[in-house]
Amino acid sequence: MRIFVPRDAAARALGADAVAEAVAVEARRRDIPVEIVRNGTRGMIWLEPLVEVETAAGRTAFGPVREADVAGLFDADFGSHPLALGPVEEIPFFAKQTRLTFARCGLIDPLSLEEYEAHGGLAGLRRALTMDAAGIVAEVTESGLRGRGGAGFPTGIKWNTVLGARAEQKYIVCNADEGDSGTFADRMIMEGDPFSLIEGMAIAGLGVGATKGYVYLRSEYPDAIEVMQAAILVAREAGVLGGSVLGSGRAFDMEVRVGAGAYICGEETSLLNSLEGKRGVVRAKPPLPALEGLFGRPTVVNNVISLATVPVIFEKGASHYRDFGLGRSRGTIPIQIAGNVRYGGLFETAFGMTLGKLVEEIGGGTASGRPVRAVQVGGPLGAYFPVEKFDTPFGYEEFDGQGGLIGHAGIVVFDDTVDMLRMARFAMEFCAVESCGKCTPCRIGSVRGIETIDRIGRGDAAAIEILTDLCETMKEGSLCALGGFAPYPVMSALQHFPEDFTTSHKEAAE
Amino acid sequence: MQAVQPAPSADDIQSLIEQHLHLEGPLLPILHSIQETFGHVPQAAIPLVADALNISKAEVHGVMSFYHDLRDAPAGRHVVRICRAEACQAAGADAVSAAALDRLGLDWHGTTPNGSVTVEPVYCLGLCACAPAAMIDDRLHGRVDAARMQDLLKEVGA
Numbered sequence A: 001m002r003i004f005v006p007r008d009a010a011a012r013a014l015g016a017d018a019v020a021e022a023v024a025v026e027a028r029r030r031d032i033p034v035e036i037v038r039n040g041t042r043g044m045i046w047l048e049p050l051v052e053v054e055t056a057a058g059r060t061a062f063g064p065v066r067e068a069d070v071a072g073l074f075d076a077d078f079g080s081h082p083l084a085l086g087p088v089e090e091i092p093f094f095a096k097q098t099r100l101t102f103a104r105c106g107l108i109d110p111l112s113l114e115e116y117e118a119h120g121g122l123a124g125l126r127r128a129l130t131m132d133a134a135g136i137v138a139e140v141t142e143s144g145l146r147g148r149g150g151a152g153f154p155t156g157i158k159w160n161t162v163l164g165a166r167a168e169q170k171y172i173v174c175n176a177d178e179g180d181s182g183t184f185a186d187r188m189i190m191e192g193d194p195f196s197l198i199e200g201m202a203i204a205g206l207g208v209g210a211t212k213g214y215v216y217l218r219s220e221y222p223d224a225i226e227v228m229q230a231a232i233l234v235a236r237e238a239g240v241l242g243g244s245v246l247g248s249g250r251a252f253d254m255e256v257r258v259g260a261g262a263y264i265c266g267e268e269t270s271l272l273n274s275l276e277g278k279r280g281v282v283r284a285k286p287p288l289p290a291l292e293g294l295f296g297r298p299t300v301v302n303n304v305i306s307l308a309t310v311p312v313i314f315e316k317g318a319s320h321y322r323d324f325g326l327g328r329s330r331g332t333i334p335i336q337i338a339g340n341v342r343y344g345g346l347f348e349t350a351f352g353m354t355l356g357k358l359v360e361e362i363g364g365g366t367a368s369g370r371p372v373r374a375v376q377v378g379g380p381l382g383a384y385f386p387v388e389k390f391d392t393p394f395g396y397e398e399f400d401g402q403g404g405l406i407g408h409a410g411i412v413v414f415d416d417t418v419d420m421l422r423m424a425r426f427a428m429e430f431c432a433v434e435s436c437g438k439c440t441p442c443r444i445g446s447v448r449g450i451e452t453i454d455r456i457g458r459g460d461a462a463a464i465e466i467l468t469d470l471c472e473t474m475k476e477g478s479l480c481a482l483g484g485f486a487p488y489p490v491m492s493a494l495q496h497f498p499e500d501f502t503t504s505h506k507e508a509a510e
Numbered sequence B: 001m002q003a004v005q006p007a008p009s010a011d012d013i014q015s016l017i018e019q020h021l022h023l024e025g026p027l028l029p030i031l032h033s034i035q036e037t038f039g040h041v042p043q044a045a046i047p048l049v050a051d052a053l054n055i056s057k058a059e060v061h062g063v064m065s066f067y068h069d070l071r072d073a074p075a076g077r078h079v080v081r082i083c084r085a086e087a088c089q090a091a092g093a094d095a096v097s098a099a100a101l102d103r104l105g106l107d108w109h110g111t112t113p114n115g116s117v118t119v120e121p122v123y124c125l126g127l128c129a130c131a132p133a134a135m136i137d138d139r140l141h142g143r144v145d146a147a148r149m150q151d152l153l154k155e156v157g158a
């Protein structure tokens, strides 16, 4: 019997290790031969720890399983049981998805290169090895893939710049700093299907002529660090990485570098400084990192999901990928539904689903059972959306048109107990804590912002205009999007929830 | 448990430095490994690192002070990190933090007088779909309500 108990950090944070141990103990006690596979998560986090059993009819799921439930599951012979969820891929949250980037996540043993290959892995890299560099870059351009780290810049165009740059050494840098609240897609794929990132980086290396890659991985992700490092060793051992990628005679190798707890190091130039061993201060652009990046050399900086999506583009072809989506947002997007939500998790789907459908139908509304009041999309620098805007389709331009951004595609749901003045204050506080300090509007402005919001909270209505002006200054005068976009959550809170910025509300709340 | 050893010797530090000198951009890996070994980056390490990398002590200090993770003094025996970011707030993290700080009698970054616990804020642990989240030493915990936090604190002797 094969039993799957995820090793994903979220599953472990909910007790998966104890469940796996209990499965082993129970199997031994009953003398039942069991192979326990520590897979990634399927992304249905509200069901974690989600235990799956391989049957003739496919994999059936049970969850959320506690240590104390395990004996009962054996008693029921993993059949009829109150925690039984049926075939895992028929659970509605899962069945409604289009899984391209995350096709293998949760399905396979993350460190088994054999299983990876058996489910389509390395087919993309093999195809890329038959193409020339320009052809590889053209394939990415044609897929319509845009950067999933936040800015949505076309990946193929970035690669083309690096391809065109002449240099002895070029680099592929994977941005795995995933600092946005409400996001965990990078973590999930690194823990659940690390070879897809390795394969994507190898293809990027072949495409632009880079032989060395770095994954800059945040220190808050100890599990992802461990799995990525182990996967790199496996890949090197198997000749996927190294002096001759899959025997092609062409070199590509990579290593993990661990961050040190600075949100700003997710910004690409700050990240490069950090990799070089400097303070993670933002660099002015130009020069573009594509031309003068790591150690001054041409460098591709891409988000984990951008790179991990490259293999499926090569496996299935650019047009297969491009045919999903809406407008200029092509392909699929792993949307992370989080916060006060009933069905929290990762939902990969073609661009175009409305925000309301994602929150109310897929996410099932709030976990508290109270009405949804606001959702923040795109991390701490993303706007707060009121329910009135729930018809906005999930796409880069569509969100921009509503004064928002999709960022790394995290949705954080709040119920009607949220105090939007506090959330606005928090946005400024976060900016103050994480500012790299290079520009005054961000470094000082955010501190002024906190003070000004406190004045508003004390009933000084005149301070609202000061806050508005301050936000304008931060938007105009900041070098990067930390100071430049912090005004979005603040101003959207003020605009859509003005009642939270008046004294009468404050008094009512007390 | 954080490894806290009272007086790291120059030789120990030097050997950690040397293990990383072959890397491109070795400074952060060096500081990480020193901190992992000694629980903090001792003052005595700064000139050794600066020498080895041929940079100024001020530059090493600059890096030390920039990154939230790096500490120049030992933490408590256990480090409790509680997520303060939006998704956790939406799920009630403020009450969890307040209860924890209250029980410990500390403000953020503080250490209990008996040296058992240091409490730090953290901004997202990637557990936003099972919020509120916390990390105690190297272990992550999801769906941590105030009662669960009390249990966890008890386990680390606070």
Ligand SMILES: Cc1cc2nc3c(=O)[nH]c(=O)nc-3n(C[C@H](O)[C@H](O)[C@H](O)COP(=O)(O)O)c2cc1C
Residues within 6 Å of the ligand: A146, A147, A148, A149, A150, A151, A152, A153, A155, A175, A176, A177, A178, A179, A180, A263, A264, A265, A266, A267, A268, A269, A301, A302, A303, A304, A306, A307, A480, A481, A482
């Ligand atoms: C303050 C700030 C934080 C950022 N954090 C991240 C991050 O954690 N991960 C990420 O991939 N991109 C982040 N970005 C975006 C990067 O600067 C960059 O656009 C991205 O890594 C490029 O990769 P992509 O084109 O694949 O998205 C951040 C940007 C800013 C301004």
Ligand code: SF4
Residues within 6 Å of the ligand: A264, A282, A434, A435, A436, A437, A438, A439, A440, A442, A443, A478, A479, A480, A481, A482, A483, A484
């Ligand atoms: S906006 Fe803030 S984080 Fe960005 S460069 Fe300026 S000071 Fe640094």
Ligand code: FES
Residues within 6 Å of the ligand: A180, A181, A182, A183, B083, B084, B085, B086, B087, B088, B089, B123, B124, B125, B126, B127, B128, B131, B132, B133
């Ligand atoms: S916001 Fe707390 S874990 Fe992500």
